[in-house]
Amino acid sequence: MVEIVVENLFFKYPEAENYVLKNINLIIKEGESIAILGENGAGKTTLAKNLNGLLKPTQGSVKIDGVDTRNLSVAKIARKIGFVCHNPDHQFFAETVEEEIRFGLRNFGFPENEAERSIREVLKTFGLEDYRFRNPFQLSGGEKKRLAIASIMVWNPELLILDEPTIGMDYAQRLNIQRVLKKLVSEGRSIVVITHDVDFAASLCERAIILSKGEVIGDGCLRKLLSDSEVIEKASLKKPFLIELEEELGFSIMEEDFDEICDFLTRVFPKCHS
Amino acid sequence: MNVVDLRSVSFRYAGSERNVLSDINLKIEEGESVLITGPSGCGKSTIARVIMGLIPHSYPGDFSGEAYVLGMNILENPVSRIATNCGIVFQNPENQLFTFSVEDDVAFGPENLALPPYEICRRVDESLRLVGIEHLRHASPNSISGGEQQKAAIASIISMHPSLIIFDEPTSMLDPSSSASLIQSIFRLKESLREMGKEITLIIIEHRINLLINHISRMIVVSDGKIVLDGDPMTVLNESFERRIPINIPPLLRIYFRIKDRCGLEKPPRSLQELLSYLREDGWGRNG
Ligand SMILES: Nc1ncnc2c1ncn2[C@@H]1O[C@H](COP(=O)(O)OP(=O)(O)OP(=O)(O)O)[C@@H](O)[C@H]1O
Ligand SMILES: Nc1ncnc2c1ncn2[C@@H]1O[C@H](COP(=O)(O)OP(=O)(O)OP(=O)(O)O)[C@@H](O)[C@H]1O
Ligand SMILES: [Mg+2]
Numbered sequence: 001m002v003e004i005v006v007e008n009l010f011f012k013y014p015e016a017e018n019y020v021l022k023n024i025n026l027i028i029k030e031g032e033s034i035a036i037l038g039e040n041g042a043g044k045t046t047l048a049k050n051l052n053g054l055l056k057p058t059q060g061s062v063k064i065d066g067v068d069t070r071n072l073s074v075a076k077i078a079r080k081i082g083f084v085c086h087n088p089d090h091q092f093f094a095e096t097v098e099e100e101i102r103f104g105l106r107n108f109g110f111p112e113n114e115a116e117r118s119i120r121e122v123l124k125t126f127g128l129e130d131y132r133f134r135n136p137f138q139l140s141g142g143e144k145k146r147l148a149i150a151s152i153m154v155w156n157p158e159l160l161i162l163d164e165p166t167i168g169m170d171y172a173q174r175l176n177i178q179r180v181l182k183k184l185v186s187e188g189r190s191i192v193v194i195t196h197d198v199d200f201a202a203s204l205c206e207r208a209i210i211l212s213k214g215e216v217i218g219d220g221c222l223r224k225l226l227s228d229s230e231v232i233e234k235a236s237l238k239k240p241f242l243i244e245l246e247e248e249l250g251f252s253i254m255e256e257d258f259d260e261i262c263d264f265l266t267r268v269f270p271k272c273h274s
Numbered sequence: 275m276n277v278v279d280l281r282s283v284s285f286r287y288a289g290s291e292r293n294v295l296s297d298i299n300l301k302i303e304e305g306e307s308v309l310i311t312g313p314s315g316c317g318k319s320t321i322a323r324v325i326m327g328l329i330p331h332s333y334p335g336d337f338s339g340e341a342y343v344l345g346m347n348i349l350e351n352p353v354s355r356i357a358t359n360c361g362i363v364f365q366n367p368e369n370q371l372f373t374f375s376v377e378d379d380v381a382f383g384p385e386n387l388a389l390p391p392y393e394i395c396r397r398v399d400e401s402l403r404l405v406g407i408e409h410l411r412h413a414s415p416n417s418i419s420g421g422e423q424q425k426a427a428i429a430s431i432i433s434m435h436p437s438l439i440i441f442d443e444p445t446s447m448l449d450p451s452s453s454a455s456l457i458q459s460i461f462r463l464k465e466s467l468r469e470m471g472k473e474i475t476l477i478i479i480e481h482r483i484n485l486l487i488n489h490i491s492r493m494i495v496v497s498d499g500k501i502v503l504d505g506d507p508m509t510v511l512n513e514s515f516e517r518r519i520p521i522n523i524p525p526l527l528r529i530y531f532r533i534k535d536r537c538g539l540e541k542p543p544r545s546l547q548e549l550l551s552y553l554r555e556d557g558w559g560r561n562g
């Protein structure tokens with residue numbers, strides 16, 4: 001199981017003048033579901049790339065299971081920490097969807113028959129069976145995004161970091177990915193989701209890390225942070241619909257499925273009984 | 275005049291067995307603001323490519339039917355000619371940025387239109403302000419964040435003031451407050467250009483219907499390469515709900531469609547507060 005400890009992290013891009021991340025301190029443990037939220041340019045992607053060693057701290061440290069990322073190879077980290085970047089085009093290089101997914105499995109030495117099974121499974125999970133032999137660059141925007149997630153998830157890393165996983169997803173797929181990620185967490189894996197989709201974050205993550213202008217302005221229970229108008233204002237966020245609904249009702253709703261929420265409303269309001 | 279006129283357009287990408295568009299008929303008049311939505315992979319971006327003439331000119335495949343944009347037959351006009359008056363913000367903004375500074379990318383279009391220098395400067399300023407990235411004017415498009423790139427891509431099209439603008443998921447990477455203000459600014463620009471005598475037509479492809487519902491005049495749902503719904507946004511949303519087409523119906527409306535008959539709601543609530551105060555009229559549900 002994987003644990004990441006970030007201490008006094010400062011980061012500056014080589015040619016830039018200003019620090020993009022300032023004094024970040026965090027611990028990410030196993031089994032966590034975390035949303036990283038914050039305005040455009042807040043530093044979310046930069047932080048994610050520091051968590052998986054793609055970028056190294058300018059000052060301070062990031063340790064994965066006690067080892068400084070400066071002393072770990074990117075490939076070694078990737079086996080434990082999968083990273084789905086926001087633009088799938090940056091990730092793709094293979095000629096077919098199948099090869100794209102197989103790459104990681106082969107790299108990490110999965111036996112052929114097991115690989116075959118995993119590929120089939122993940123194609124099915126993401127509704128990509130029909131595209132198995134298609135060139136990844138000839139997929140639609142949403143299909144590319146699903147392939148990008150599938151090709152990392154397939155080797156079952158202990159921590160999965162997803163940069164904007166819901167881009168291009170329709171209603172059904174958004175629910176699907178929510179379900180898939182929830183299942184991972186229930187199996188003890190951790191997920192870190194960078195997203196502007198606060199509703200998605202609220203229905204999936206327990207914890208939120210709120211970044212604004214390179215600093216952590218909130219870290220803790222997502223529901224609490226996203227009910228805080230000051231935090232919302234500062235990080236250009238929006239209150240998730242579910243939280244707004246609960247605040248207005250004055251009690252909490254356990255259901256996350258819309259049909260269930262509606263049934264719930266019709267139960268509590270006698271107006272709906274006539 | 276119809277800005278867009280597609281007549282029984284069908285298309286199959288080379289190497290693919292099935293038609294991604296089948297028998298699309300679509301007329302869009304000058305000044306309309308049309309939202310196109312539909313499940314992922316249904317053919318939205320492909321329709322945009324046809325309107326821009328990129329299909330069939332840049333994408334090999336079997337094209338049939340007729341397509342006119344701003345009166346030009348796409349088969350008889352090169353993409354470059356169509357693009358002078360018809361702009362598209364691609365789904366992946368990075369594909370659109372190719373110079374060394376954000377400012378140059380935004381100036382590129384107006385320069386190509388051979389506008390006078392003061393007008394180019396004015397357009398660049400206006401567009402950068404509109405998307406809120408004046409501070410990134412001198413930054414390289416490769417060293418800014420995803421959302422910042424998307425804003426730059428939008429500015430680089432808006433600066434041309436094209437008669438028709440197609441936005442393919444323009445807010446997918448924007449934070450909630452930028453998304454809302456961007457959409458407002460786009461419609462404000464449309465208004466102010468109209469006051470100056472220039473009508474622009476907007477086609478917006480989006481999964482995030484919530485943002486647009488109060489701005490658009492028409493909504494189209496595409497499914498499996500066909501236009502399945504087309505009309506007044508509220509009617510189209512209601513139909514989509516009834517037919518369980520998997521589009522992102524705004525949560526408040528999803529609740530409304532689901533409970534309206536049972537609870538006697540006559541029109542869609544404008545806010546959650548409005549919905550709940552209606553439901554509470556007889557004093558229930560306040561404390562569970
Ligand atoms: N390669 C780079 N070189 C220099 N500056 C960069 C580079 N990449 C990003 N930046 C800057 O660093 C800051 C943080 O960028 P980052 O990509 O981490 O933001 P983000 O929170 O992911 O934003 P978004 O929501 O728009 O994706 C921004 O101001 C951006 O302009
Ligand atoms: N260059 C291509 N070659 C072959 N097939 C393609 C190509 N581009 C797209 N397709 C296929 O055509 C169908 C429609 O794609 P299109 O990009 O128009 O979908 P979309 O509605 O824009 O979806 P999304 O919301 O995911 O962006 C998809 O099934 C896709 O796989
Ligand atoms: Mg980012």
Ligand SMILES: [Mg+2]
Nearest residue numbers: 140141319365
């Ligand atoms: Mg598309």
